[in-house]
Amino acid sequence: MPNMKKATASDNIVGMRIDMDIYRMNIDAIVSHLKRGFKRSDDFKIGIEIEHFVFDSNDRSAGYEKILDVMKDIMGEDDKPYYLEGHLIGFYNDRYSISLEPASQLEISIAPCASADELVCIYRDFRRILDPVLSRYNLRVECYGYNPYESAQELDIIPKKRYEYMDRYFQKAGTRGRNMMRATASVQVSVDYSDENDAIRKYRLAAILSPVLSLMMDNSPVFEKQPAAMHMVRAYVWDGVDADRCVIMDGCLAPDFSFEKYAEYIMNMPAILVMEGETAVYTDDKKIKDIYAERVMTDEEVMHVLSMAFFDVRLKNYIEIRMADSCNIDKAAWYARIICNIFYNDDNMGKAEEYFAGVGQKDVLEARESLIQHGKDGIIYGKKAECVVRFVTELGSNAAVKE
Template identity: 40%
Template sequence: MDLAGMNIRKITDYFRAGCKEDYNRRIGVEIEHFVIKEDNTNATYEEIAELLEAVFGNEQCEYEQRSLLGCVTMEYAISLEPAAQLEISIFPRKTVQELEQIYEGFLKRMESYLGLRHMRLETCGYQPYAKAAELPLIPKRRYEYMDAYFKHTETMGIRMMRGSASTQVSIDYLNEQDFVKKFQLAQMLSPVLALLTENTAVIDGIPVKKHIPRTEIWNHVDKKRCGIVPGSMSEEFSFYTYAEYVYHVPLIFARDHGIIMPTGEWSAAEYYRGRLMTEEEIEHMLSMVFPDVRLKNYIEIRMADSLPKEEAFAYTALIRDIFYGGNISKIRRYLGNPTEEEIAQAKESVISYGEDGMVYGRKAGEIFAYLQQFSKEPMQKLLEKRRHQNERDNQIDE
């Protein structure tokens, strides 16, 4: 019995079940925040857990061995990231306006509770005041195993887990062909979208000297599971090839009979070689890779820094306009057909030169201008934010 082949087909079927009819396509957003006290220190896990219990009540909170890990409402889920970054994941809606209204309701709900505790939420791509290595992990087994694993891959695991924060937008696909077009376009745009949304002034207290530092951090976490999905820019890319990719990446840990166990370098292919995977196990496996663009039963676009409300929803609207506006093929033709290596080269150029960085033969700033025809108002808002950063950018260039 070919269990490996059956598992890969089962993963592929999971992706296929995510196909949506055109009339039912939606958009979702996740925004991560730092919880900061009035003395500009980070709120502790215990302080944030107490805050969330006060805001949401025990009936909406979720725990692991009595430690609060998040909260769930009818409209969104709250989760705590490794160093207690607070993430809101708004359940997908048909319009960006609905998402923004829900986010505003969340902020309003939090406001008085934060004020009483002399705390505030800050949105930026990296810890604004603390050094990542000095921050403890929250009491979640998943993060303990990830932290230990990434210490033996490359150099930036601590900064990624404890220091970074993002804005992630999720989109639907109609069928496999639509998935491939959207996924590949999102990867092509990754250097440009990262630059457009860069919102990081310091790394561990040191002013940033280059652009898109979160991208540079991810470049040095674990090449097996981060960055550009291997084979994803080829004509043969499909649900099946993504399933093969994720099936052979080390799991780090697995849940077996309710017990979380470290798996080291074992991939799903090795750990589940004797049986078929359950849907829960497939979902866990999919959550343990962190490429710029990730497939679950929707597409996650993951390269933006954590952004303030106005810019976060301008960015969400931009993603809507690009991927739901009927211009995917046109934008792909404009960008050409870059290889994985050329996308990686574009990232490096943007890291060094910002808007003057070369992206597939054009300056990144030229691509900004091109995208305005598809999403005028959102691009104007995001470019206005960049204009406010010009003084810092000029200092970097000097």
Template identity: 35%
Template sequence: MTHMKTPRVNYAHLNATVNPKHVDSLLRFFEQGSKPVRQDGFGVEIEHLPVRNGTDLAVNYYEPNGIETLLNRLRPFYDAEKEHWEDGHLVGLERDGIIISLEPGGQVECSIGVLHHAEDLTASYAKFRGEMDPVLDELGFRLVNYGYQPRSGYADIPVNPKLRYAAMDDYLGRVGRFGPCMMRCSASTQVSIDYGDEHDAIAKLRVGTAIGPILAWLFRNTPYFEGGDNPYLLLRQEMWDHIDPQRTGIIPGLYDERFGWRDYAVDVLSTPMMFADLTHTPEAQRDGERPLEFAAFRENAGEIYPDRALNDYEIAHVLSTHFNDVRLKNFIELRHWDSLPIALAERLTQTVGSLFYDDAQFERLTSFLDGVSEEDVAAMKQDLQSRGADSTPFGRPWDFWRDFLGLHGLQRRAAPGDPHHPDVFQH
């Protein structure tokens, strides 16, 4: 198969828009994430949609017997020293190996890791649910795994008390499409993986960006949208591609042969920020007053943060305001997939492990994708979004991809009245 080569792009002109000390801060951060001695770790995040028993309407943070009550009831199972509070509200729990956090619409996220065997995911998750489910039964609601709320629309759900989300809501409500929908009603499964060095990280970013949408189709799990049937073949992709193109989609220049960590750092730092978290920026203190926490700036990081090396909190915030299909932190975060039931989440994690940690399989993938350009990946995504099962990603039929990705056992069967229901998978 012949692919177009990405044109050579000169990024040097962008350097004038960023602070070199900030660039160096990100480069050190990426370097610190390198694992030259192979560990092959996984971090898995599963977001859950809370719905009331009997009605399937969304449960929000503030209502009686809602998400705030749930978190408070779970506190005895988690470390008191690691609780997360904002403005007097409990918004997260943590203990070794697991973090419970909230997405903007009260979606309950369970982050598990670091795992070294994908098969360990189910056992770790079972402990989480063993503590969670009796409390949910008492409160009269449950957590479901879909890509979007089954009965409620975005206008029905208030944003939870995390200051970050109030700022995001203000910004994303003004740009693009789907911002409020994504924030309040969507849920995902994300898998994070290790990298050995810069070369390995860039290779994995490229492969993950190209393969992720194909896996998203095979593991799709969004039957509903805004209280009705979902009209989009890949709703999660449709939403993220149109929320704010300057910080979503394919990383600009990723398939340029010269692309490296510095290019990624420059892109992130030169993008106007949605908002600035200054809670850990000492210079924001004003005569003992509360620090300016989330300022709705539109400048880039160099115009907001001081002329010095960024601290780890500031770095994490800057990186977290970019939402590319595959995101580089001090690990690689693959972000393509709908929320999945645990058996499918484990199958997905196993597939990710076989593709990225099996040297022979990863070599097959990189060889097949050699010469693929950013334009090729964008065209593939559009083909998937418009033709679904009739699409031919990178010119190949679906039987090829199921075989190539080791997913021939993942077939979908018809279910009366609900062809996209999660139970339509067979293993």
């Protein structure tokens, strides 16, 4: 008969120590991943992702099967396809990767470059491959922040369990998850950092700038097939997705914000799903720290849990600035240059920090709400929006070391 020794208080304490040790090690695993992004300033680059809606001649979304045919036709001999659960969901090469967002939005993620001009060249090369193929299928791409022709309920999710589970979770986490996944498209710009202090400094400034950049890149005239009654439709949509993981990270503007604080926040988020090999497993609202309570995460798992945060500014082993609406390449390049010229120029960073001194998280949310309601007539941190936009635009027009 097995020894049925009764658990004692000391046994519980030992078990707790083991759990806390593993929790600490998982925090360290996330921090270590973020630190692997450290780069010399001479090696700083800028990356960009642009999402496109793909429509047919009747202004209907092309859908997964048609996009799949397009992807097969534009893949070259040197392109490497990738599959998930038996489904082709994209391909990549040394210059860019192509993938599908939840409702078949077509995304190009361009490998980080030394300048916005290089990003433009790569993008235009891709379009020279893509556009003739689209034409053969009577399809076209358009870039907006929100689908101008269809409502979210008319659009289907591609066969990818990650998106199926996110869709399920967001239906209870908020009211606009379906809108976000099916009907939005963005431009995302990524910047590098030299050390933790540099990363935190850039993260904070990007969070403060987020309402301004949203307004500058507002490109959503339509919401649910009607002229938009609000400005910054994508910001409005994200406000209603999931308060735990969207818009602005709670505490990111506090004096003690750090990689460790970011890692702790991630560990205490509901996971939604985890990956077991190539299989997505739904975990609902179970927290990441509880899922990995008995073992240390692999680096692949660290990358996955970081990808499940959807703040306007996201830390990976670079900083992802995510609040811009999708737009044409000329405006996207203009935007990337502004980001580059602010975040890669210490003088410009200092001027921006001085201009926005004292801004807190509550101020960011109030500015966001004012701009959604009033657009360029709104108020940003006690100033007229048009004045703040002018300051940021002029500051971002000053040449940086990379341009």
